[in-house]
Amino acid sequence: xxxxxxxxxxxxxxxxxxxxxxxxxxxxxxxxxxxxxxxxxxxxxxxxxxxxxxxxxxxxxxxxxxxxxxxxxxxxxxxxxxxxxxxxxxxxxxxxxxxxxxxxxxxxxxxxxxxxxxxxxxxxxxxxxxxxxxxxxxxxxxxxxxxxxxxxxxxxxxxxxxxxxxxxxxxxxxxxxxxxxxxxxxxxxxxxxxxxxxxxxxxxxxxxxxxxxxxxxxxxxxxxxxxxxxxxxxxxxxxxxxxxxxxxxxxxxxxxxxxxxxxxxxxxxxxxxxxxxxxxxxxxxxxxxxxxxxxxxxxxxxxxxxxxxxxxxxxxxxxxxxxxxxxxxxxxxxxxxxxxxxxxxxxxxxxxxxxxxxxxxx
Numbered sequence: 533x534x535x536x537x538x539x540x541x542x543x544x545x546x547x548x549x550x551x552x553x554x555x556x557x558x559x560x561x562x563x564x565x566x567x568x569x570x571x572x573x574x575x576x577x578x579x580x581x582x583x584x585x586x587x588x589x590x591x592x593x594x595x596x597x598x599x600x601x602x603x604x605x606x607x608x609x610x611x612x613x614x615x616x617x618x619x620x621x622x623x624x625x626x627x628x629x630x631x632x633x634x635x636x637x638x639x640x641x642x643x644x645x646x647x648x649x650x651x652x653x654x655x656x657x658x659x660x661x662x663x664x665x666x667x668x669x670x671x672x673x674x675x676x677x678x679x680x681x682x683x684x685x686x687x688x689x690x691x692x693x694x695x696x697x698x699x700x701x702x703x704x705x706x707x708x709x710x711x712x713x714x715x716x717x718x719x720x721x722x723x724x725x726x727x728x729x730x731x732x733x734x735x736x737x738x739x740x741x742x743x744x745x746x747x748x749x750x751x752x753x754x755x756x757x758x759x760x761x762x763x764x765x766x767x768x769x770x771x772x773x774x775x776x777x778x779x780x781x782x783x784x785x786x787x788x789x790x791x792x793x794x795x796x797x798x799x800x801x802x803x804x805x806x807x808x809x810x811x812x813x814x815x816x817x818x819x820x821x822x823x824x825x826x827x828x829x830x831x832x833x834x835x836x837x838x839x840x841x842x843x844x845x846x847x848x849x850x851x852x853x854x855x856x857x858x859x860x861x862x863x864x865x866x867x868x869x870x871x872x873x874x875x876x877x878x879x880x881x882x883x884x885x886x887x888x889x890x891x892x893x894x
Protein backbone atom coordinates (compact mmCIF):
# COMPACT_ATOMS: atom_id res chain seq x y z
CA UNK A 533 0.00 0.00 0.00
CA UNK A 534 1.09 3.57 -0.55
CA UNK A 535 2.17 5.58 2.51
CA UNK A 536 3.93 8.42 0.72
CA UNK A 537 3.32 11.96 1.86
CA UNK A 538 3.12 14.44 -0.98
CA UNK A 539 5.97 16.92 -0.92
CA UNK A 540 5.76 20.51 -2.15
CA UNK A 541 7.23 21.37 -5.51
CA UNK A 542 9.60 24.23 -6.25
CA UNK A 543 7.03 26.56 -7.81
CA UNK A 544 4.74 28.47 -5.44
CA UNK A 545 1.29 29.84 -6.10
CA UNK A 546 -0.36 32.69 -4.24
CA UNK A 547 -0.69 31.98 -0.54
CA UNK A 548 -3.92 32.92 1.21
CA UNK A 549 -4.98 32.92 4.86
CA UNK A 550 -6.08 29.49 6.06
CA UNK A 551 -7.16 28.18 9.44
CA UNK A 552 -5.82 25.18 11.30
CA UNK A 553 -9.17 23.47 10.80
CA UNK A 554 -8.91 23.95 7.04
CA UNK A 555 -5.37 22.57 7.00
CA UNK A 556 -6.46 19.48 8.95
CA UNK A 557 -9.39 18.94 6.59
CA UNK A 558 -7.06 19.20 3.59
CA UNK A 559 -4.66 16.72 5.18
CA UNK A 560 -7.48 14.21 5.60
CA UNK A 561 -8.75 14.81 2.08
CA UNK A 562 -5.31 14.37 0.51
CA UNK A 563 -4.66 11.23 2.55
CA UNK A 564 -7.99 9.75 1.43
CA UNK A 565 -7.25 10.64 -2.19
CA UNK A 566 -3.69 9.31 -2.16
CA UNK A 567 -4.28 5.99 -0.40
CA UNK A 568 -7.46 3.85 -0.66
CA UNK A 569 -6.48 2.16 2.61
CA UNK A 570 -7.21 5.37 4.56
CA UNK A 571 -10.62 5.46 6.25
CA UNK A 572 -12.04 8.17 8.51
CA UNK A 573 -14.50 7.15 11.22
CA UNK A 574 -16.07 8.66 14.30
CA UNK A 575 -19.17 10.20 15.77
CA UNK A 576 -20.80 12.68 13.33
CA UNK A 577 -17.77 12.84 11.03
CA UNK A 578 -19.87 12.04 7.96
CA UNK A 579 -23.10 13.93 7.38
CA UNK A 580 -22.40 16.64 9.97
CA UNK A 581 -18.72 17.00 9.11
CA UNK A 582 -17.59 16.76 12.74
CA UNK A 583 -18.36 19.02 15.69
CA UNK A 584 -15.63 21.41 14.55
CA UNK A 585 -16.33 20.76 10.82
CA UNK A 586 -12.86 19.32 10.24
CA UNK A 587 -14.31 16.44 8.20
CA UNK A 588 -16.85 18.59 6.37
CA UNK A 589 -17.40 17.41 2.79
CA UNK A 590 -15.29 14.24 3.03
CA UNK A 591 -18.25 11.85 3.06
CA UNK A 592 -19.76 13.60 0.04
CA UNK A 593 -16.50 13.30 -1.88
CA UNK A 594 -15.34 9.83 -0.86
CA UNK A 595 -18.53 8.11 0.22
CA UNK A 596 -19.90 6.90 3.52
CA UNK A 597 -17.68 3.81 3.49
CA UNK A 598 -14.50 5.95 3.53
CA UNK A 599 -15.80 8.61 5.95
CA UNK A 600 -18.16 6.75 8.23
CA UNK A 601 -20.42 7.84 11.07
CA UNK A 602 -20.24 5.51 14.06
CA UNK A 603 -22.41 4.82 17.11
CA UNK A 604 -21.70 6.77 20.30
CA UNK A 605 -19.34 4.11 21.64
CA UNK A 606 -15.70 5.14 21.87
CA UNK A 607 -14.46 1.72 22.98
CA UNK A 608 -16.25 0.17 20.01
CA UNK A 609 -14.87 2.78 17.62
CA UNK A 610 -11.28 2.13 18.68
CA UNK A 611 -11.80 -1.63 18.80
CA UNK A 612 -13.11 -1.55 15.25
CA UNK A 613 -10.16 0.57 14.16
CA UNK A 614 -7.73 -1.95 15.68
CA UNK A 615 -9.23 -4.68 13.54
CA UNK A 616 -9.12 -2.48 10.45
CA UNK A 617 -5.44 -1.70 11.02
CA UNK A 618 -4.61 -5.38 11.58
CA UNK A 619 -6.15 -6.18 8.19
CA UNK A 620 -4.09 -3.57 6.33
CA UNK A 621 -6.24 -0.44 6.43
CA UNK A 622 -5.20 2.95 7.81
CA UNK A 623 -8.05 4.14 10.02
CA UNK A 624 -8.21 7.73 11.25
CA UNK A 625 -10.47 7.93 14.29
CA UNK A 626 -11.98 11.16 15.59
CA UNK A 627 -12.93 11.49 19.25
CA UNK A 628 -15.31 14.43 19.48
CA UNK A 629 -13.76 15.91 22.64
CA UNK A 630 -10.78 15.12 24.83
CA UNK A 631 -12.65 13.56 27.74
CA UNK A 632 -14.94 11.61 25.40
CA UNK A 633 -11.90 9.46 24.58
CA UNK A 634 -11.68 7.98 28.09
CA UNK A 635 -14.11 5.10 27.45
CA UNK A 636 -11.80 4.00 24.62
CA UNK A 637 -8.64 4.29 26.71
CA UNK A 638 -8.62 0.57 27.52
CA UNK A 639 -8.31 -0.23 23.81
CA UNK A 640 -5.39 2.19 23.50
CA UNK A 641 -3.53 0.71 26.46
CA UNK A 642 -4.32 -2.98 25.97
CA UNK A 643 -4.20 -3.31 22.20
CA UNK A 644 -3.30 -0.23 20.14
CA UNK A 645 -0.06 0.51 21.98
CA UNK A 646 1.05 -3.14 22.27
CA UNK A 647 0.18 -4.78 18.97
CA UNK A 648 3.54 -4.34 17.20
CA UNK A 649 5.43 -5.55 20.26
CA UNK A 650 2.99 -8.40 20.89
CA UNK A 651 3.45 -9.71 17.36
CA UNK A 652 7.21 -9.00 17.31
CA UNK A 653 6.71 -6.49 14.54
CA UNK A 654 4.68 -8.73 12.25
CA UNK A 655 1.55 -6.60 12.63
CA UNK A 656 2.00 -2.84 12.34
CA UNK A 657 -0.64 -0.57 13.84
CA UNK A 658 -1.16 2.33 11.36
CA UNK A 659 -3.90 3.95 13.42
CA UNK A 660 -4.33 7.69 14.00
CA UNK A 661 -6.57 8.91 16.83
CA UNK A 662 -7.54 12.58 16.43
CA UNK A 663 -8.56 14.24 19.70
CA UNK A 664 -9.62 17.91 20.01
CA UNK A 665 -8.18 18.91 23.39
CA UNK A 666 -7.53 21.75 25.79
CA UNK A 667 -9.47 24.76 27.01
CA UNK A 668 -10.02 28.32 25.94
CA UNK A 669 -13.37 27.96 24.15
CA UNK A 670 -15.71 28.20 27.14
CA UNK A 671 -16.39 24.48 27.18
CA UNK A 672 -17.72 22.70 30.25
CA UNK A 673 -16.24 19.71 32.05
CA UNK A 674 -15.50 16.75 29.72
CA UNK A 675 -15.06 19.23 26.86
CA UNK A 676 -11.81 20.97 27.81
CA UNK A 677 -9.41 18.44 29.31
CA UNK A 678 -5.68 18.39 28.60
CA UNK A 679 -5.15 14.65 28.97
CA UNK A 680 -1.81 14.23 27.22
CA UNK A 681 -0.13 12.83 30.36
CA UNK A 682 -2.21 9.65 30.09
CA UNK A 683 -1.01 8.97 26.58
CA UNK A 684 2.59 9.86 27.39
CA UNK A 685 2.53 7.26 30.16
CA UNK A 686 1.55 4.56 27.63
CA UNK A 687 4.60 3.04 25.87
CA UNK A 688 4.01 2.32 22.21
CA UNK A 689 2.07 5.47 21.36
CA UNK A 690 3.33 8.48 19.46
CA UNK A 691 1.80 11.70 20.83
CA UNK A 692 1.70 14.68 18.46
CA UNK A 693 0.21 18.16 18.86
CA UNK A 694 0.52 20.96 16.25
CA UNK A 695 0.41 24.67 16.98
CA UNK A 696 0.54 26.14 13.45
CA UNK A 697 -1.39 25.80 10.23
CA UNK A 698 1.57 24.29 8.38
CA UNK A 699 2.26 21.77 11.15
CA UNK A 700 -1.41 20.77 11.26
CA UNK A 701 -1.22 19.60 7.67
CA UNK A 702 2.29 18.18 7.69
CA UNK A 703 2.11 16.35 11.02
CA UNK A 704 -1.31 14.84 10.30
CA UNK A 705 -0.12 13.53 6.95
CA UNK A 706 2.93 12.04 8.66
CA UNK A 707 0.75 10.50 11.38
CA UNK A 708 -1.55 8.82 8.87
CA UNK A 709 1.44 7.51 6.90
CA UNK A 710 3.10 6.09 10.02
CA UNK A 711 3.00 2.37 10.78
CA UNK A 712 2.96 3.21 14.49
CA UNK A 713 -0.17 4.37 16.34
CA UNK A 714 -0.40 8.14 16.77
CA UNK A 715 -2.52 10.09 19.24
CA UNK A 716 -2.98 13.37 17.39
CA UNK A 717 -4.00 16.11 19.83
CA UNK A 718 -5.62 19.11 18.15
CA UNK A 719 -5.75 22.34 20.22
CA UNK A 720 -9.38 23.24 19.79
CA UNK A 721 -8.93 26.93 20.56
CA UNK A 722 -6.45 27.16 17.67
CA UNK A 723 -8.83 25.67 15.09
CA UNK A 724 -9.62 29.18 13.85
CA UNK A 725 -6.08 30.57 14.05
CA UNK A 726 -4.98 31.79 10.61
CA UNK A 727 -1.74 31.91 8.64
CA UNK A 728 -0.81 32.32 5.01
CA UNK A 729 -0.73 28.84 3.52
CA UNK A 730 -1.03 27.21 0.10
CA UNK A 731 -2.98 23.94 0.18
CA UNK A 732 -1.78 23.01 -3.31
CA UNK A 733 1.86 23.30 -2.29
CA UNK A 734 1.96 22.96 1.51
CA UNK A 735 5.07 23.94 3.40
CA UNK A 736 7.51 21.17 4.21
CA UNK A 737 7.76 20.78 8.00
CA UNK A 738 9.93 18.62 10.26
CA UNK A 739 8.50 15.17 10.88
CA UNK A 740 7.25 13.40 13.98
CA UNK A 741 9.77 13.54 16.82
CA UNK A 742 11.26 16.93 15.96
CA UNK A 743 10.89 20.12 17.98
CA UNK A 744 11.47 23.59 16.49
CA UNK A 745 12.63 26.92 17.88
CA UNK A 746 9.81 29.38 17.18
CA UNK A 747 11.68 32.37 18.59
CA UNK A 748 15.39 32.82 19.28
CA UNK A 749 16.50 34.29 22.59
CA UNK A 750 19.38 34.36 25.03
CA UNK A 751 17.97 34.90 28.55
CA UNK A 752 15.82 31.80 29.15
CA UNK A 753 13.98 29.07 27.22
CA UNK A 754 10.21 28.64 27.25
CA UNK A 755 9.41 25.02 26.38
CA UNK A 756 5.85 24.44 25.30
CA UNK A 757 3.50 22.85 22.78
CA UNK A 758 0.02 23.01 21.29
CA UNK A 759 -2.32 25.69 22.68
CA UNK A 760 0.40 27.27 24.87
CA UNK A 761 2.70 28.14 21.97
CA UNK A 762 0.94 31.46 21.14
CA UNK A 763 0.88 32.29 24.87
CA UNK A 764 4.63 31.82 25.15
CA UNK A 765 5.32 33.83 22.00
CA UNK A 766 3.20 36.68 23.39
CA UNK A 767 5.01 36.46 26.71
CA UNK A 768 8.37 36.58 24.96
CA UNK A 769 7.39 39.78 23.18
CA UNK A 770 6.03 41.32 26.40
CA UNK A 771 9.26 40.46 28.22
CA UNK A 772 11.23 42.90 26.06
CA UNK A 773 9.03 45.92 26.61
CA UNK A 774 11.16 47.52 29.35
CA UNK A 775 12.98 49.95 27.09
CA UNK A 776 14.92 47.14 25.44
CA UNK A 777 16.34 45.92 28.77
CA UNK A 778 13.90 43.07 29.35
CA UNK A 779 14.39 39.34 29.07
CA UNK A 780 15.20 37.88 25.67
CA UNK A 781 13.21 34.63 25.77
CA UNK A 782 13.63 31.68 23.42
CA UNK A 783 10.50 29.65 22.61
CA UNK A 784 10.74 25.95 21.74
CA UNK A 785 7.64 24.26 20.29
CA UNK A 786 7.90 20.53 21.02
CA UNK A 787 5.33 19.54 18.34
CA UNK A 788 5.76 15.90 19.37
CA UNK A 789 5.60 14.85 23.01
CA UNK A 790 6.52 11.23 22.31
CA UNK A 791 9.07 10.61 20.94
CA UNK A 792 10.62 13.57 22.76
CA UNK A 793 13.26 15.67 21.00
CA UNK A 794 15.86 15.93 23.76
CA UNK A 795 18.54 17.28 21.45
CA UNK A 796 16.71 20.46 20.42
CA UNK A 797 15.51 21.18 23.95
CA UNK A 798 18.90 20.52 25.55
CA UNK A 799 20.73 22.64 22.99
CA UNK A 800 18.43 25.58 23.72
CA UNK A 801 18.71 25.31 27.49
CA UNK A 802 22.50 25.01 27.32
CA UNK A 803 22.57 28.31 25.41
CA UNK A 804 20.28 30.21 27.77
CA UNK A 805 20.97 28.54 31.13
CA UNK A 806 17.38 28.84 32.33
CA UNK A 807 14.11 27.12 31.41
CA UNK A 808 10.36 27.27 32.04
CA UNK A 809 7.98 24.54 30.84
CA UNK A 810 4.47 25.73 29.98
CA UNK A 811 1.37 23.59 29.37
CA UNK A 812 -2.35 23.47 30.18
CA UNK A 813 -2.23 19.95 31.61
CA UNK A 814 -2.27 19.79 35.44
CA UNK A 815 1.13 20.28 37.01
CA UNK A 816 1.31 17.25 39.29
CA UNK A 817 2.60 14.23 37.32
CA UNK A 818 2.13 16.26 34.15
CA UNK A 819 4.42 16.46 31.10
CA UNK A 820 6.33 19.37 32.63
CA UNK A 821 7.72 17.20 35.41
CA UNK A 822 9.22 14.70 32.96
CA UNK A 823 10.58 17.46 30.75
CA UNK A 824 12.13 19.24 33.74
CA UNK A 825 13.77 16.00 34.87
CA UNK A 826 15.25 15.37 31.43
CA UNK A 827 16.58 18.91 31.23
CA UNK A 828 18.19 18.56 34.66
CA UNK A 829 19.82 15.27 33.67
CA UNK A 830 21.14 16.60 30.36
CA UNK A 831 21.92 20.21 31.26
CA UNK A 832 22.70 20.24 34.99
CA UNK A 833 26.08 21.98 34.68
CA UNK A 834 24.59 24.61 32.34
CA UNK A 835 21.62 25.56 34.54
CA UNK A 836 21.75 28.76 36.56
CA UNK A 837 18.34 28.23 38.17
CA UNK A 838 15.91 25.38 38.78
CA UNK A 839 13.65 24.46 35.87
CA UNK A 840 10.19 25.89 36.62
CA UNK A 841 6.74 24.92 35.40
CA UNK A 842 3.63 26.91 34.51
CA UNK A 843 0.67 24.55 34.26
CA UNK A 844 -3.02 24.09 34.79
CA UNK A 845 -4.05 23.71 38.41
CA UNK A 846 -4.47 20.26 39.94
CA UNK A 847 -8.27 20.35 39.77
CA UNK A 848 -11.00 19.08 37.44
CA UNK A 849 -11.54 21.56 34.64
CA UNK A 850 -13.39 24.61 36.02
CA UNK A 851 -16.62 26.20 34.73
CA UNK A 852 -16.27 28.41 31.63
CA UNK A 853 -16.36 31.69 33.57
CA UNK A 854 -13.33 30.59 35.61
CA UNK A 855 -11.14 29.01 32.95
CA UNK A 856 -9.14 32.21 32.42
CA UNK A 857 -7.79 31.76 35.95
CA UNK A 858 -6.95 28.11 35.35
CA UNK A 859 -5.16 28.34 32.01
CA UNK A 860 -1.52 29.51 31.87
CA UNK A 861 -1.42 33.08 30.60
CA UNK A 862 1.22 35.68 29.81
CA UNK A 863 1.36 37.03 33.37
CA UNK A 864 1.88 33.59 34.91
CA UNK A 865 4.62 32.80 32.40
CA UNK A 866 6.42 36.06 33.15
CA UNK A 867 6.00 35.52 36.88
CA UNK A 868 7.84 32.21 36.49
CA UNK A 869 10.58 33.83 34.41
CA UNK A 870 11.05 36.41 37.17
CA UNK A 871 11.75 33.60 39.65
CA UNK A 872 14.69 32.19 37.65
CA UNK A 873 17.29 33.57 40.10
CA UNK A 874 18.36 36.54 37.99
CA UNK A 875 20.20 37.94 40.98
CA UNK A 876 22.98 35.41 40.26
CA UNK A 877 23.91 37.53 37.24
CA UNK A 878 25.69 34.65 35.49
CA UNK A 879 23.82 34.89 32.19
CA UNK A 880 24.84 37.77 29.95
CA UNK A 881 21.39 37.89 28.33
CA UNK A 882 19.55 38.25 31.65
CA UNK A 883 18.93 41.21 33.94
CA UNK A 884 19.60 41.39 37.64
CA UNK A 885 16.74 41.27 40.08
CA UNK A 886 13.19 40.02 39.65
CA UNK A 887 11.39 43.18 40.55
CA UNK A 888 7.86 43.78 39.40
CA UNK A 889 6.87 40.17 38.62
CA UNK A 890 6.52 38.16 41.81
CA UNK A 891 4.22 35.19 42.35
CA UNK A 892 4.10 31.45 41.89
CA UNK A 893 4.49 29.60 38.63
CA UNK A 894 2.12 26.72 39.24
